[in-house]
Amino acid sequence: MVLVPFAGIVLAALHPSGSQLDGLSIPDRWSWETFALAWERGNFTNLMRSSVLIALFVVPLAVAMATLAGFGLAILKVWGHRTLSFGFVMGLTLPIEVIVVALYFNLREVGLTNSYVGVILAEAALFMPFGVYWMQTHFSNVPEELVEAARIDGARDLVVLARVLLPISWPAVTTLSVLYFMWSWNQFMLVLVMMQDPDRRTAPSGLGLFVGQYTTDIPLLAAACLIVIAPIVVVYLIFQRSFVSGITQGAIKG
Amino acid sequence: MARELSPAVSPPRAAPARGGGRAAAGPPRRRGRARGWLYVLPALAVYLGFAIWPALNTLRLSFLTWDGILPPVWAGFSNYIKIFRDSALYEAILHSLALIVFFSVIPIAVGLLMTALLMGKVRRGMTFFRIIFFLPQVLPLVAVGITWRWLYGESGVVNQFLDLVGLGSITRAWLGDYGLALIALGLIGTWVMSGLCMMLFLAGAQKIDPSLYEAARLDGAGAFRQFRHVTVPGVRREITVAGVITTIAALASFDLVFVTTNGGPAGQTNVPGLLVYRLAFNEGDIGGASALAVVLTVIVVAVVSAVRYFTRDDQS
Numbered sequence: 001m002v003l004v005p006f007a008g009i010v011l012a013a014l015h016p017s018g019s020q021l022d023g024l025s026i027p028d029r030w031s032w033e034t035f036a037l038a039w040e041r042g043n044f045t046n047l048m049r050s051s052v053l054i055a056l057f058v059v060p061l062a063v064a065m066a067t068l069a070g071f072g073l074a075i076l077k078v079w080g081h082r083t084l085s086f087g088f089v090m091g092l093t094l095p096i097e098v099i100v101v102a103l104y105f106n107l108r109e110v111g112l113t114n115s116y117v118g119v120i121l122a123e124a125a126l127f128m129p130f131g132v133y134w135m136q137t138h139f140s141n142v143p144e145e146l147v148e149a150a151r152i153d154g155a156r157d158l159v160v161l162a163r164v165l166l167p168i169s170w171p172a173v174t175t176l177s178v179l180y181f182m183w184s185w186n187q188f189m190l191v192l193v194m195m196q197d198p199d200r201r202t203a204p205s206g207l208g209l210f211v212g213q214y215t216t217d218i219p220l221l222a223a224a225c226l227i228v229i230a231p232i233v234v235v236y237l238i239f240q241r242s243f244v245s246g247i248t249q250g251a252i253k254g
Numbered sequence: 255m256a257r258e259l260s261p262a263v264s265p266p267r268a269a270p271a272r273g274g275g276r277a278a279a280g281p282p283r284r285r286g287r288a289r290g291w292l293y294v295l296p297a298l299a300v301y302l303g304f305a306i307w308p309a310l311n312t313l314r315l316s317f318l319t320w321d322g323i324l325p326p327v328w329a330g331f332s333n334y335i336k337i338f339r340d341s342a343l344y345e346a347i348l349h350s351l352a353l354i355v356f357f358s359v360i361p362i363a364v365g366l367l368m369t370a371l372l373m374g375k376v377r378r379g380m381t382f383f384r385i386i387f388f389l390p391q392v393l394p395l396v397a398v399g400i401t402w403r404w405l406y407g408e409s410g411v412v413n414q415f416l417d418l419v420g421l422g423s424i425t426r427a428w429l430g431d432y433g434l435a436l437i438a439l440g441l442i443g444t445w446v447m448s449g450l451c452m453m454l455f456l457a458g459a460q461k462i463d464p465s466l467y468e469a470a471r472l473d474g475a476g477a478f479r480q481f482r483h484v485t486v487p488g489v490r491r492e493i494t495v496a497g498v499i500t501t502i503a504a505l506a507s508f509d510l511v512f513v514t515t516n517g518g519p520a521g522q523t524n525v526p527g528l529l530v531y532r533l534a535f536n537e538g539d540i541g542g543a544s545a546l547a548v549v550l551t552v553i554v555v556a557v558v559s560a561v562r563y564f565t566r567d568d569q570s
Contacts, residue, residue, distance in 0.1 A: 101312045
């Protein structure tokens with residue numbers, strides 16, 4: 001049941017572009033040209049470049065911020081940490097619609113629409129509630145003796161984070177990174193609104209508009225779909241444990 | 255990682271000091287606490303600037319009449335009143351509530367059913383199944399939508415299958431059918447979410463103490479009653495997580511609808527996200543779009559709270 005759609009789309013993509021397709025059918029001859037054609041027609045060189053560029057900046061930036069904040073809230077227990085935690089968690093239920101309308105006009109005023117910087121910062125903000133919650137939870141599960149021992153040795157905050165906590169936090173950081181990569185890669189509405197320039201759109205948003213142009217060319221559409229999902233599937237297969245643990249522990253923003 | 259409640263489940267609260275460890279650790283270090291703010295600041299600044307500030311601005315815009323160009327005019331509650339008067343707008347809200355049935359209720363039921371059938375039978379090969387069943391969760395919904403558009407097509411796989419089993423008479427272009435498009439759309443959500451629910455519940459059921467089943471059997475409980483009184487309460491937490499994830503997905507179905515039906519036929523599959531996008535960026539009714547976005551937010555918060563409330567732990 002789960003695999004039929006995948007099988008269908010792979011088979012469809014192997015047909016020559018423009019051929020009529022009736023449901024599941026094995027192509028007479030494997031046709032790889034369809035992928036090349038989809039890549040070219042769909043402007044995928046630019047789309048992929050945008051997607052990769054945005055993800056490359058969003059993931060480290062947002063993970064670093066979330067880690068620092070999680071540390072401040074869970075270990076340092078900064079003044080007002082309860083209120084701050086609550087404020088971040090509230091963001092988990094904010095739908096993107098309520099952010100994106102004013103965000104577009106706010107960013108238009110400061111010239112950040114149609115810019116990578118605007119999209120990168122907006123994505124980092126969207127993902128922040130989950131990241132802060134995630135790292136905070138992780139740090140508050142670290143045995144206190146570890147931190148106390150370092151403190152007695154006279155370690156400063158930054159040393160505690162870098163030398164004591166980070167070495168035992170890689171699983172949590174990895175999970176957060178792969179989730180962030182997935183959300184960044186799959187982000188659709190934000191990019192659709194913020195990026196008017198077709199060369200700066202990301203793969204999914206480009207695909208969403210590609211459909212309108214090639215409604216009937218099923219093999220071409222199927223190939224384009226596979227191009228868009230390939231990177232995320234590869235990352236998923238490599239990091240499947242991280243994905244699963246992240247999703248099952250309530251990754252509720254996508 | 256200890257099994258922590260997801261944010262969706264537990265009200266945010268500071269982790270209790272285990273065994274009073276923190277309380278005994280001496281007085282809080284004043285200077286350190288102030289400097290600690292520097293750690294939180296970058297995340298807070300980005301979050302406030304690019305999420306909270308725009309959200310509050312959207313709230314402000316919802317009380318204005320504005321086309322995005324000319325000076326805005328104060329509109330009071332008229333944008334909100336319009337939502338409840340304009341059939342296209344409130345029907346979109348009803349559609350998204352109907353989608354909850356397909357994105358949440360059915361997948362959770364399927365997940366529980368599969369858990370009942372498979373419990374204790376699967377040990378090996380779990381990893382492979384897990385990879386497969388989680389796959390729909392990681393794919394961009396745009397690609398999922400395009401795939402299903404084709405499966406549902408006039409000569410698509412769905413109709414091919416129906417022909418095969420002798421139901422050739424009911425084949426049609428499902429996503430273009432006035433009465434059935436929303437259901438067809440919802441079933442895509444069912445496909446995306448069922449695997450997740452099933453995996454969640456199976457993982458949860460494996461942690462249930464076998465002695466509880468033992469006790470139930472001694473009390474003469476059959477398979478169904480064991481499931482009802484041992485398994486379901488045992489995976490209550492997972493049901494809450496699944497409920498929250500799936501309802502949020504149901505209410506945020508913009509990506510899927512945009513590429514499959516774009517709200518058609520005749521507005522039968524309009525959802526709030528789609529109308530927010532259209533009103534704000536195609537029709538220049540920013541006030542209306544904002545009001546609808548605010549109403550959607552209220553609905554998301556209300557539904558998530560309701561899910562938490564109804565699946566809460568009776569003991570606590």
